[in-house]
Amino acid sequence: MTYSPKSVSSYNARREPPPTAGLPLQLSDWLPASAYLESALAEFIGVGEALVSCSGTAALVAALEALMARAPERLDVIVPAYTCPLVPLAIAHCGLTTVLCDIEPETFNFDLDALERLCGANTLAVIPTHYGGRVSAVLPAVEIAHAAGAWVIEDAAQSLGAKIDGCSVGLAGDIGFFSLAVGKGLTLFEGGVLVSKTPALLAECRARLFHQYHPPHWRQRLRGYVWDWQRTFELLAYTVVYRPALLRWVYARPVRKALAHNDLIDAAGDDFSRDIPLHRVGSIRKTIGYHALKRLPQWLHQLRQQGQERYHRLLQLEGIHVYGDHLQQTMAEAIATTEASTHTEIQAEGAWPFIMILMPSNKARDWLIERSWGAGLGTSLMFVHAMPDYEAYRDIIADAAPNDFPGAREIASRMVVISNSPWMTDVRFEALCSLIRKAISVTKAS
Numbered sequence: 242m243t244y245s246p247k248s249v250s251s252y253n254a255r256r257e258p259p260p261t262a263g264l265p266l267q268l269s270d271w272l273p274a275s276a277y278l279e280s281a282l283a284e285f286i287g288v289g290e291a292l293v294s295c296s297g298t299a300a301l302v303a304a305l306e307a308l309m310a311r312a313p314e315r316l317d318v319i320v321p322a323y324t325c326p327l328v329p330l331a332i333a334h335c336g337l338t339t340v341l342c343d344i345e346p347e348t349f350n351f352d353l354d355a356l357e358r359l360c361g362a363n364t365l366a367v368i369p370t371h372y373g374g375r376v377s378a379v380l381p382a383v384e385i386a387h388a389a390g391a392w393v394i395e396d397a398a399q400s401l402g403a404k405i406d407g408c409s410v411g412l413a414g415d416i417g418f419f420s421l422a423v424g425k426g427l428t429l430f431e432g433g434v435l436v437s438k439t440p441a442l443l444a445e446c447r448a449r450l451f452h453q454y455h456p457p458h459w460r461q462r463l464r465g466y467v468w469d470w471q472r473t474f475e476l477l478a479y480t481v482v483y484r485p486a487l488l489r490w491v492y493a494r495p496v497r498k499a500l501a502h503n504d505l506i507d508a509a510g511d512d513f514s515r516d517i518p519l520h521r522v523g524s525i526r527k528t529i530g531y532h533a534l535k536r537l538p539q540w541l542h543q544l545r546q547q548g549q550e551r552y553h554r555l556l557q558l559e560g561i562h563v564y565g566d567h568l569q570q571t572m573a574e575a576i577a578t579t580e581a582s583t584h585t586e587i588q589a590e591g592a593w594p595f596i597m598i599l600m601p602s603n604k605a606r607d608w609l610i611e612r613s614w615g616a617g618l619g620t621s622l623m624f625v626h627a628m629p630d631y632e633a634y635r636d637i638i639a640d641a642a643p644n645d646f647p648g649a650r651e652i653a654s655r656m657v658v659i660s661n662s663p664w665m666t667d668v669r670f671e672a673l674c675s676l677i678r679k680a681i682s683v684t685k686a687s
């Protein structure tokens with residue numbers, strides 16, 4: 242892949258839209274607050290209690306540790322073969338084994354036959370995942386996992402605010418977690434949220450997170466304070482530079498540099514450290530999150546309108562698949578068959594940090610990405626590879642044959658994500674639509 246964004250220049254490429262629609266912060270968010278982030282998050286999500294961790298990964302570690310205490314003999318955790326590398330890293334951190342399961346390209350749902358084969362007496366947990374604010378089917382995975390005596394941890398890292406049938410994602414399994422990392426909507430620069438409807442599991446997770454906040458050794462505690470201060474400064478920097486005129490310096494330039502070196506993994510931010518920081522989140526960052534959360538419903542509403550409009554616009558481009566909220570029939574069917582209820586229609590109301598599309602081929606995808614990523618058109622890749630195809634994570638992922646995980650590899654080879662930031666203007670969006678059309682016709686002809 243050779244990177245040549247200069248070939249598109251009919252709009253102002255200097256004002257780079259961010260790859261995702263992160264909620265901007267205001268200086269007034271740094272003023273004291275009269276209530277707690279945890280209780281505001283609990284209310285927003287619709288649960289009695291929400292726990293705040295230093296990252297989504299840290300929440301996952303706490304969830305896995307809580308389950309390990311219940312079934313120490315179970316050592317496998319089943320995850321989608323296309324996911325954030327931090328998920329297998331968290332599993333490895335806990336001394337557990339990642340087992341990959343294929344997913345369906347157009348819905349991200351688990352291949353249920355494969356899941357059924359993989360789930361057994363050694364399975365500790367299954368991790369269905371919601372991608373980019375879209376809602377995946379969790380209940381079929383719950384049924385299969387529970388039948389095998391395993392638990393379900395719902396990875397809603399990218400989907401805070403997404404709802405199914407009026408109820409937040411993250412609550413259909415045994416434990417759910419969200420990410421408050423930069424770029425994932427509401428942010429503490431790094432942070433996470435953990436929820437569970439099962440009081441005993443929640444108590445166990447709370448104890449694990451207490452341990453992360455207050456490690457036994459003073460040196461670890463000190464390191465925790467240093468981490469939190471670093472994140473607080475990073476959050477201050479985010480407050481200041483997260484605006485269109487400055488993003489080209491902090492986002493676009495590093496991305497272009499990585500792409501010029503053909504380093505897609507660096508450009509996508511997929512190069513994660515093995516060392517998972519586990520520490521406290523201080524009250525300054527929580528206060529900022531508390532203030533910003535008050536603006537989140539309005540922000541999500543605005544993004545949903547723009548996202549749905551553009552979703553329909555993209556549907557007019559022939560040859561691509563666009564991920565929307567209407568694909569939830571599978572979930573509606575699952576609910577109808579597992580519960581003898583009177584559910585007739587399940588309404589998904591996703592969050593729209595970005596819009597995901599599948600190009601018709603890997604060739605068309607690469608053609609588009611080569612000309613658009615970092616060039617002010619709002620495109621990027623979510624995860625560069627399916628999990629078995631990252632050189633850097635070979636040691637924690639079992640070898641896969643070339644024709645294993647066809648669904649996950651299909652997604653990795655054809656997917657493009659399009660920023661749904663309000664700074665992704667109509668002019669940019671239309672320029673991108675033309676380029677998508679061109680990518681399809683040029684690569685079809687050759």
Ligand SMILES: *Cc1c(COP(=O)(O)O)cnc(C)c1O
Pocket residue numbers: 296297298299324325327328370371396398399419420421422431432433
């Ligand atoms: C970002 C992400 C995570 C990890 O969340 P962090 O807050 O970055 O640790 C886990 N799963 C998915 C699908 C993600 O996108």
